[in-house]
Amino acid sequence: xxxxxxxxxxxxxxxxxxxxxxxxxxxxxxxxxxxxxxxxxxxxxxxxxxxxxxxxxxxxxxxxxxxxxxxxxxxxxxxxxxxxxxxxxxxxxxxxxx
Numbered sequence: 604x605x606x607x608x609x610x611x612x613x614x615x616x617x618x619x620x621x622x623x624x625x626x627x628x629x630x631x632x633x634x635x636x637x638x639x640x641x642x643x644x645x646x647x648x649x650x651x652x653x654x655x656x657x658x659x660x661x662x663x664x665x666x667x668x669x670x671x672x673x674x675x676x677x678x679x680x681x682x683x684x685x686x687x688x689x690x691x692x693x694x695x696x697x698x699x700x701x
Contacts, residue, residue, distance in 0.1 A: 607667040608679040612686050619690040628696045630689065641685060648684040652676045 604610070623630065631637040655661055656675040663677050671678040 604667065606669060608677075609669060609682070612679060612682050615690050616686045619686070619693045622697050623693050626697045626700050628693055628700065630692050630696065640688070644684050644688055645681070649674070649676065649681070652680055 622628070631640065653674050653676055656663070663680070668677045668679050673681065
């Protein structure tokens with residue numbers, strides 16, 4: 604399936620948004636915190652992923668991705684770097700809220 608990776612990421616995002624609303628979770632205290640958090644993740648992740656792909660530690664074959672790349676990295680991998688940390692924070696805070 605061409606958009607399989609994107610579909611999985613969007614499913615994780617939807618579930619995370621639902622959990623955040625359901626348990627009234629505040630992920631960040633303010634906008635500055637979220638910008639710093641995601642800036643660090645995207646900055647390090649971008650360098651790491653481009654290097655790893657350049658050195659052929661991993662590849663992204665055409666199946667399952669949209670085919671849109673920024674540098675050597677498909678757009679889905681940038682979304683992965685944004686969505687998964689968010690999902691993990693929501694799950695962590697939901698577990699601690701009980």
